[in-house]
Amino acid sequence: MTTLPDAAPRKLTDDLHVFDASFRLAGMDLGGRMTVIRLPDGGLWVHSPVAFTQERRAAVEALGKVRFLVAPNLFHHVHLPDWAAAFPDARVVAPSGLRAKQPALRIDQELDDTPDPAWAPVLDQMHVRGMPRVNEFLFFHRPSRTVLVTDLAFHFHRADSLPLKLYLKANRAWKRLAPTVLERLLMQDKEAVRASLQRVLRWDVERVVVCHGEVLERGGHKALHDAFSWL
DSSP states (O other), X not given: OOOOTTOOXXXXXXTEEEEEEOOEETTXXXXXXXXXXXXXXSOEEEESOOOOOHHXXXXXXXXXXXXXXXXXXXXXXXXXXXXXXXXXXSEEEEOTTXXXXXXXXXXXXXXXXXXXXXXXXXXXXXXXXXXXXXXXXEEEEGGGTEEEESSSOXXXXXXXXXXXXXXXXXXXXBSSEEOOHHHHHTOSOHHHHHHHHHHHTTSOOOEEEESSBOOBOSOHHHHHHHHTTTO
């Protein structure tokens, strides 16, 4: 998957935009994706910020005023300090445990099972229990029927290198929505993970926006079901 360092945001709906960026791990470009949702009051809710640049800042500001910067799990926080510094009035939101992991990071609010009143009119959220080292939250944007997935699953239909393609095939995550072997290993309590995902499957999902791979525009509910049917 090849992305430009400052690729322009892609409009999925009037209130839903994504920013694609490069993210290299072990010599492979897994890509990264930031999602920006416009809330009913016009403020912006920013999920999984990618590397900060002035170009990306300007593109986000063109969409509205940033109100929330969200780390959706214990891994996707690396670029939060730069965004938090650029938008000091925005609230930094993160899962429990990130304060201990990154004590220097400003965190204004911890996620739980109840959506904040500011985004509850359009967003549901689900804590994926049973994976404490990841502590991921899934989010569902009801108006666009879009679920946001961070590291719980990848969705690749193309790769810009043979090592990446081989890695995805070895992880059973090639040309399908699926968790990687690492994510499976991090599931300490599979019953708890399954119970969480059963609640997610009650959402009326059509689109799946992953942080790594391609956006799945259609058939999201079935894809989620098939990805975790082994549980």
